[in-house]
Amino acid sequence: ENLVLSDGVFSMDGDIAELPAISRMCKKNKSWFMVDDAHGFGTLGETGKGCLQYFSLDGDDIPIYMATLGKAMGTAGAFIAGSEELIETIIQKARTYIYTTAMPAAIAEATRYSLHIIQNESRHLNNLNGNIAYFKLCCQELSLPVENSETAIQPMIIGDDYAVLQISDALFASGFLVTAIRPPTVPQGTSRLRITLSAKHTHEHIDSLTETLARLLE
Template sequence: MKNKTVINNLPKDPFSGYFSPGKPNVFKQKLLQTQISSYWSRLISKTMSKGQYTYLQSGELKSTHKIRLGNENFLNVSSYDYLSLIGNREIESSAIEAINKFGTSTGGVRLLSGSHVLHEELEHKLAEFKGTEAAISYTSGYMANLAIASALIDQKDKVLIDEKIHKSFIDALSMAKSDFEKFRHNDMNDLEIKLNEVPTYRRVFVIVEGIYSMDGSILELPELLLLKRKYGFFVVIDEAHSFGVLGKTGRGVNEHFGIHANEVDVWTSSLSKAIPSNGGFIGGSRELIIYLQHQSSPYVFSSALNIGSVAAIIKSLEIIERYPDKIENLWKNVKYFLNSCKQIGLNTGISQSQVTPIIVGSKNDTLKLSAFLYKHKILSPAAVFPAVPFNQGRLRICMNAAILNEEMDYIIEKIDSGIKSNVKANTIQKYS
């Protein structure tokens, strides 16, 4: 493999390997010659010229908490491989065996000819694991959330969403032209104020997350369900970052609080984080799932989840059940990392989980810190506006079950020294 030219340990042009030579330049053809595209082109070029562009780095080996970039080994603290299951031999063997036996695709949509016995096995397993009556699988968590917004929510309904909800739901609700409004993060008092403003004749959906993807905070589920009993709204919980992780056996935020899954109307999650595969699913009542099988466009009009991914998910769930120590190890590492950060005054916001933001502040300072870590063989691309609120730029550190204490110590040491040498003290934002 031909290596990219590297200056200061940063690729000179991370786009060089993506486009074929001799192809027409779309910008010259004015296909994307707009104010917005020109702004992004200038912004990316400026960031690259400063040696601060750490996105789109192509790994050469398996993407565990260690990764290989351009013939050099890095600690990877941006991977969602929370339980360190990427590269697990049993999971890989199951996927390979399924492909050898059944092929790479079922050749159609699920409703017609694309369903396979492994899809049925997967959905039975997901429902059993989550504790719902039934489940339905999709090609991604994004598609599952799009299915909820397009098939379940009517334009006459009112949707109240946590202000830190994932972008997939913002997109889905916007495309469905839903009437949605944000309430303050995890603030049930603010939610109740907004509930009282909704006319009683309207259906109300409240959409939240088990663990919030940019802040690592955990949903206040008991308080939310108290309001549900009082006002009778429908609850949708996205467990992309809590499925397989939260609760003693990884069954999610309801297990964490000792609450049965059937107290929530709709569960949704990706299958590409703690589960090292692709796909997403929705869990709920049998009637809900039958309806979605026939009325959700991402299911009806999209090819079935590929067989290799299906087999990998099934085996992953078996391993999580068989080895609960993986979850225990993850939370030991979470506790160690959070406590170590706080001891030296790093701003970890409101994190309570394996998703730990290091709040920096301005976009420029956050990019500089990310580039500093890259030079010290730590991959942690910056999260800046509009992915997070303005001037709340951060590094999102994702913990996993296999990382060692000395590796965490090294990461914390470099973050601390990087902030001291690259970030102006008066630009560090107090988190709120």
């Protein structure tokens, strides 16, 4: 059988994969479908349940769902969710799982607590979504070259490899950690700043970042 693999949210562009269409294609062709939702889990969907909730899909549509815990969850590690048969097979056969030390109990407990927060404190997700909308608005007002991402990952394409490093350094000197992403991580000529918004950012942070960017890109 074929295995089709996609990110839920693409890590360098912040765009969301067309999962319903890919899922339909997989069902038609009897292929497995696996989604890596590292950047969607905890941030996408009405209550942060990720790409499944965003698109109202279920385990029948995406039989192998994977996400990491080091991003929205703020801990470390990852998980795979799927049918009992799939999970049992992985437990019994996955060499990287068998020959490694189990997740420390403290990380597991911290992860459980993160899940509890995501499920019970909707203000964080509301803040994040508000920050994404506010960032895009500020970029529009300042004519900054923002892309068409509706997620926490907001790339700003600069093009030149050296220029992007210089801007990233200048931002760091002004108190902003915005990484420069260059080839081969992204295609030649599309070096970019990868701005990652969080629920803890404030409108003042975003004003300050976008005003600094506007000055640096003049």
